[in-house]
């Protein structure tokens with residue numbers, strides 16, 4: 001298949017949609033980006049990659065980081081982790097508080113903010129003050145890239161404006177589902193969200209999920225087959241919050257979005273894809289990113305269905 005030609009077609013066809021959607025300005029530093037930006041990368045198992053747009057432009061990975069932290073936590077705790085965070089879609093916005101009280105501080109899944117905060121807490125229990133470094137090193141390993149860093153300004157901006165996340169963590173703590181100091185946990189969570197990557201690095205970093213847990217570029221086992229299956233299914237059912245059904249319907253791939261405008265998607269046994277465009281739809285997922293992935297699976301037939 002001529003992937004480069006397909007990427008060119010997609011770039012042409014998404015042009016009208018670049019005017020739609022809205023930047024995530026509830027974290028003020030996230031709005032300091034060119035809102036018409038578009039980039040897309042495809043990474044195959046043999047090391048070949050295809051790109052369109054500004055694939056060297058780094059953006060804040062935001063909730064895409066939740067895939068990495070959940071992978072780390074699942075590796076460490078196994079099934080016990082599900083006592084503290086579930087694996088059902090929430091049907092609610094990513095930062096919603098309502099369900100959490102009814103459900104006694106047990107977040108529905110690890111990809112909504114509440115679930116990612118509990119996941120971060122579970123990692124702080126193991127790695128203490130070294131938690132963020134452990135997360136960053138893990139992403140460096142999966143992407144085979146030692147240069148990754150986080151953006152201090154975005155981190156501080158979220159720390160200063162993350163009222164929702166402070167409400168979530170306090171509510172969860174009141175149900176005894178946070179074991180560590182709130183500031184240490186929230187610090188870890190905001191830092192992981194502020195990690196900066198481009199579409200090329202992110203597509204590489206997700207390859208292990210397309211290959212039964214083994215990074216095909218390094219042959220390193222990141223996860224067992226069974227755990228890789230679980231994470232893919234969580235990405236399919238929960239990776240786009242209350243638009244997960246819509247994403248599965250239109251795109252038909254396990255995927256994870258972030259409010260920084262990135263989306264990663266996994267084509268089992270074949271490739272990982274990342275697309276970036278910062279303006280978001282109403283559910284907080286990249287509007288053009290979703291459209292581009294829909295065009296990709298329509299043109300190539302490469303959906304899981």
Ligand SMILES: NC(=O)CC[C@H](N)C(=O)O
Pocket residue numbers: 061062063064094095113158165190193257258259260284
């Ligand atoms: N959906 C997202 O990417 C949300 C992450 C963001 N840091 C927040 O907590 O609000």
